[in-house]
Amino acid sequence: MPMKSYRQAVNEALRQEMERDERVILMGEDVAGGMGAPGEDDAWGGPLGVTKGLMPLFGRHRVLDTPISESAFVGCAAGAAANGLRPVAELMFVDFFGVCFDQIFNQAAKFRYMFGGKAVTPMVVRTMYGAGFRAASQHSQCLYSIFTHIPGLKVALPSNAYEAKGLLIQSIRDDDPVIFFEHKAMYDDEVDVPDEPYTIPFGEANVTREGDDATIIAFGRMVNFANEAADNLSKSGVTCTVVDPRTTSPLDKETILETASETGRVVVVDESHPRCNMATDIAAMVCENCFSDLKAPVKQITAPHAPVPFSPALEDLYIPKVSDIEAAVREITGKGH
Secondary structure, three states, X not given: OOEEEHHHHHHXXXXXXXXXXXXXXXXXXXXXOOOOOOOOOOOOOOOOOOOOOHHHHHOOOOEEEOOOOHHHHHHHHHHHHHOOOEEEEEEEEHHHHHHOHHHXXXXXXXXXXXXXXXXXXXXXXXXXXXXXXXXXXOOOOOOHHHHHOOOOOEEXXXXXXXXXXXXXXXXXXXOXXXXXXXXXXXXXXXXXXXXXXXXXXXXXXXXXXXXXXXXXXXXXXXXXXXXXXHHHHHXXXXXXXXXXXXXXXXXXXXXXXXXXXXXXXXXEEEOOOOOOOHHXXXXXXHHHHHHHHOOOOOEEEEOXXXXXXOOHHHHHHHOOOHHHHHHHHXXXXXXXX
């Protein structure tokens, strides 16, 4: 199985689905480019080159450059989906969702419900999120919990290139609107990814490590931090189960609660702000359903309740660290010191 980067996996998923289904179109800012300009008849493929090469393959009628108006092209995607196409709209940074949120949560998310289940809205909004890229507070936030709160939306958070390809193909084939979060700090990370298309079902968590002492539940990039922490802790005799929910809506509650009950100790790792995020949601769920099985309080590892700093030194302090996860596990287990 070849090694591929997160960036390559996303590009390959888009290409293979566009080859498979002519109804799949791609739209966004600077995804086509080259119009009337000298040089290569292509764009860079967004700010980090994720969609580069798709326009020459599929043409400008299926890879569409849009104005810098998120409300316009996300609304266009919702309308196109309601009329038989399967659009993939690129919201360059999730921080810009405020410009087009009405089109997402008041329109696309409600079509199926408002039309008695007879309407489908097979649209995907791909967007970048996360700190660690020196992109400052307006381009670095983790806002997936806001979209998770909205009924009618599905939310995917791939933790590596393999997950990214399978979840994106599933997102494109799904008949509901999907918000697909790509962590910008992971685009160059490589893992084994099959050449052929495959899907990863929504609402089915992935248990990446198994252990007896504690359960670590992590989201997106933080899954890799949790895996590293679990591997480090195992060297001192502390074994951890690591759960990657993959999607926050639908959420695999069964796997989360089962693993929490088995170990009796839970750490939730969430890069987003600490108020009303996924960590608080999971912690409440575990306490409500597994209280009699818990041997220690649920620990939450999150970013501070503050904007993402632009200062590299402060940004590094802002992001949850592997050592934070290890310290939390040691605290609730009393082991591995």
